[in-house]
Amino acid sequence: MPNKVEIRISGLGGQGVVLAGQILGRAAVYDGKNAAQTQSYGAEARGTTAKSEVIISDGEISFPAIRKCDALIVMNQEAAEKNVKDLKEDGMLLIDSSNVKKIPKTSAKIFKIPATETAEISFGQKVYANMIMLGALTKIINIISEESMEKAIRDTVPGKSVAVNIQAYKRGKSL
Amino acid sequence: MKTVKQGTYFWQGNEACAEGAITAGCRFFAGYPITPASEIAEHMAKRLPQVGGIATQMEDEMASIGAVVGASWAGAKAMTATSGPGFSLMQEFIGYAFMTETPCVIVDVQRAGPSTGQATKSGQGDVMQSRWGTHGDYSAIVISPNSVQEMFTLTIRAFNLAEKYRTPVIVLADGTIAHMREQTIVPPIESIETINRRKPKTEEKAFFGLEEIPPMPTVGEGFNVAVTGSTHNEHGIRFTADPTVHRRLVGRLNNKIKNHVDEIADFESYNIDECQIGIVSYGCTSRAIHEAVENAEKRGIKTGYIRLKTLWPFPESIIKKLAESAEKIIVPEMNLRQMFYEVERTANGLAKIIPLNKIGGGELITPEELLVKVEDGEE
Numbered sequence: 001m002p003n004k005v006e007i008r009i010s011g012l013g014g015q016g017v018v019l020a021g022q023i024l025g026r027a028a029v030y031d032g033k034n035a036a037q038t039q040s041y042g043a044e045a046r047g048t049t050a051k052s053e054v055i056i057s058d059g060e061i062s063f064p065a066i067r068k069c070d071a072l073i074v075m076n077q078e079a080a081e082k083n084v085k086d087l088k089e090d091g092m093l094l095i096d097s098s099n100v101k102k103i104p105k106t107s108a109k110i111f112k113i114p115a116t117e118t119a120e121i122s123f124g125q126k127v128y129a130n131m132i133m134l135g136a137l138t139k140i141i142n143i144i145s146e147e148s149m150e151k152a153i154r155d156t157v158p159g160k161s162v163a164v165n166i167q168a169y170k171r172g173k174s175l
Numbered sequence: 176m177k178t179v180k181q182g183t184y185f186w187q188g189n190e191a192c193a194e195g196a197i198t199a200g201c202r203f204f205a206g207y208p209i210t211p212a213s214e215i216a217e218h219m220a221k222r223l224p225q226v227g228g229i230a231t232q233m234e235d236e237m238a239s240i241g242a243v244v245g246a247s248w249a250g251a252k253a254m255t256a257t258s259g260p261g262f263s264l265m266q267e268f269i270g271y272a273f274m275t276e277t278p279c280v281i282v283d284v285q286r287a288g289p290s291t292g293q294a295t296k297s298g299q300g301d302v303m304q305s306r307w308g309t310h311g312d313y314s315a316i317v318i319s320p321n322s323v324q325e326m327f328t329l330t331i332r333a334f335n336l337a338e339k340y341r342t343p344v345i346v347l348a349d350g351t352i353a354h355m356r357e358q359t360i361v362p363p364i365e366s367i368e369t370i371n372r373r374k375p376k377t378e379e380k381a382f383f384g385l386e387e388i389p390p391m392p393t394v395g396e397g398f399n400v401a402v403t404g405s406t407h408n409e410h411g412i413r414f415t416a417d418p419t420v421h422r423r424l425v426g427r428l429n430n431k432i433k434n435h436v437d438e439i440a441d442f443e444s445y446n447i448d449e450c451q452i453g454i455v456s457y458g459c460t461s462r463a464i465h466e467a468v469e470n471a472e473k474r475g476i477k478t479g480y481i482r483l484k485t486l487w488p489f490p491e492s493i494i495k496k497l498a499e500s501a502e503k504i505i506v507p508e509m510n511l512r513q514m515f516y517e518v519e520r521t522a523n524g525l526a527k528i529i530p531l532n533k534i535g536g537g538e539l540i541t542p543e544e545l546l547v548k549v550e551d552g553e554e
C-alpha cells in the first residue's frame with residue numbers, strides 16, 4: 001500500500017459522514033496502522049454541510065488536516081461542488097449517484113454508487129447510505145481488512161443496529 | 176468495566192481527556208454542556224458511576240466549578256470542562272480555588288471567540304485568559320495538549336500538579352484536538368504515576384501557610400477548618416486589612432508556582448542550539464511544525480522549534496536559549512497575537528519575533544503557510 005492515504009467524506013449533517021470516518025479510522029488502527037480522523041460541521045444538528053477526514057499512514061501523522069485528498073466521497077450535490085477542488089488529479093471520486101446528479105468536472109477517476117436509493121430499497125432507511133459508501137470505498141482503496149472493518153462497525157454503532165450496518169457495508173462492497 | 180485497561184484505543188480527544196482524568200483518580204465531575212467540550216461531560220456521565228464516582232450536570236458553569244471546589248474539599252479529585260463562554264463565567268471561582276488552595280482541574284476546549292463566536296470551530300484565543308482570567312495577583316498552571324494521546328497523559332499530569340501544588344490547573348485544549356480521533360496508547364496502569372494531596376496529621380492545625388504547600392484536610396474528618404476567599408492567616412482566620420498577612424499569603428501562593436517553574440514547565444524541543452530560524456508553538460497549531468521544519472531543512476535553512484506542553488508558568492529560560500541561537504523566531508497561533516508578546520518579552524531583542532496568525536472557520540495554519548514564513552522571515 002502507499003505510505004499514506006488521505007480520505008475525505010462529505011455530505012449533509014445527518015448523513016453520517018462523521019460516523020463513517022470514525023469507523024474507517026478505527027478499522028485502520030485495528031489493522032496496526034496510524035490513523036487520524038477529524039471532522040467539521042455547522043452549529044446545527046443536521047442539514048448543513050459536514051465533512052470528515054481520515055488520514056491512514058504507516059508512519060507518524062503530524063499534520064491532521066487534508067490539503068489534497070486521494071479519495072473523496074460526496075453524498076450530496078453541494079458537497080460535490082465544494083470539495084472536488086481538494087481532490088488530487090489522479091484521485092478517486094466516489095459519488096452517491098442518488099443525490100449527486102451533476103458530476104463536477106474532474107480528472108479523477110469517478111465511481112457512481114446509488115447508495116441512498118440502495119439503502120432505502122434494501123434496508124428501508126436512507127441512513128445506511130454511509131455504510132454502503134464505506135463498503136464501496138474500502139473495496140476500491142483495498143488497504144483495510146474486512147475483519148477490522150466489521151469489528152470497527154461493531155465497536156462503533158449501537159448494538160441493535162450492528163447487523164444491518166454490516167449488511168449495508170457488505171452491500172456497498174458488492175456494488 | 177472499571178478504569179481503563181492497558182491497550183491501544185481509537186479515542187476522540189475529549190474521550191481521552193475523560194479517561195485520563197479517571198485514571199488519575201478523578202471521581203467527581205460537574206459541568207454544563209458546551210461545544211466543543213460536551214463529550215467530556217457525556218463520557219464522564221457514562222463512566223464515573225462505573226468506578227464509584229459522581230458526574231452531575233449543573234445549572235450553569237459557575238455552579239459547575241462551585242461544585243468541583245466543594246467536592247475537592249470533601250476529598251475527591253474533581254474536574255469540570257467547558258469552552259470559552261463557560262470559562263469566562265468560571266473565572267471568579269477559579270480565583271477562589273487559587274486563594275483557598277483547592278486542587279481541581281478545569282478543562283477549557285477553546286473555540287473561536289469572543290462571545291459565542293463560532294461554536295463548532297477551533298481557536299486559540301484563550302491563552303492570555305487562562306493566565307490572567309481572574310482578578311488579583313495569581314499564578315496559573317496551564318497545560319497544552321497537541322494530540323489525543325496527550326489529552327490522556329497530560330490530563331493525568333494536570334491532576335498530579337493540582338494535587339502536588341494544591342492549586343487549580345487548567346487544561347487548555349482546542350476544538351481540533353478535542354474532536355479529533357487518533358490511536359492512544361494506555362501503558363500498564365501500574366506504570367502511571369498518580370499523586371495525591373498531602374493530608375494533615377492529627378496534631379497539625381495550619382492548613383493555609385507556614386510551609387510552601389500546607390497539608391489539606393478533608394471536611395468531615397475532624398479538623399477545624401475555615402475556608403475563605405478573603406485574605407486569611409495560616410489557620411484560615413480572615414485578615415481583611417492587615418498588609419503583612421496579605422503579602423505573606425498572596426506572596427506564598429504565587430511563589431509556590433514561581434519557585435518550581437523548572438519542574439512544572441514541560442516542552443519538546445528540536446535543534447534549538449544551532450538554528451537560524453526558530454518556531455515556538457503549542458496546541459493544534461504545533462501539528463504543522465514537523466512538516467514545515469523538514470521542508471525548510473531540505474532547502475538548507477537550519478530550523479529548530481520549541482513545542483510547549485505547558486503554557487504557564489512561562490518557560491523563560493528555554494525561550495531565551497532559543498533566542499540566543501536563532502536570528503528569528505516565528506510564533507504561529509490561531510489568535511491575533513497572544514503568546515507572541517510573551518516570546519517577544521522573553522527574547523528581549525536577542526531575536527526578531529515574527530507573528531503568524533490565523534482565525535476563523537477553525538482552519539489550521541498549514542505546514543506550507545509556516546514554511547513561507549520560515550523562508551521569507553518577514554512579518
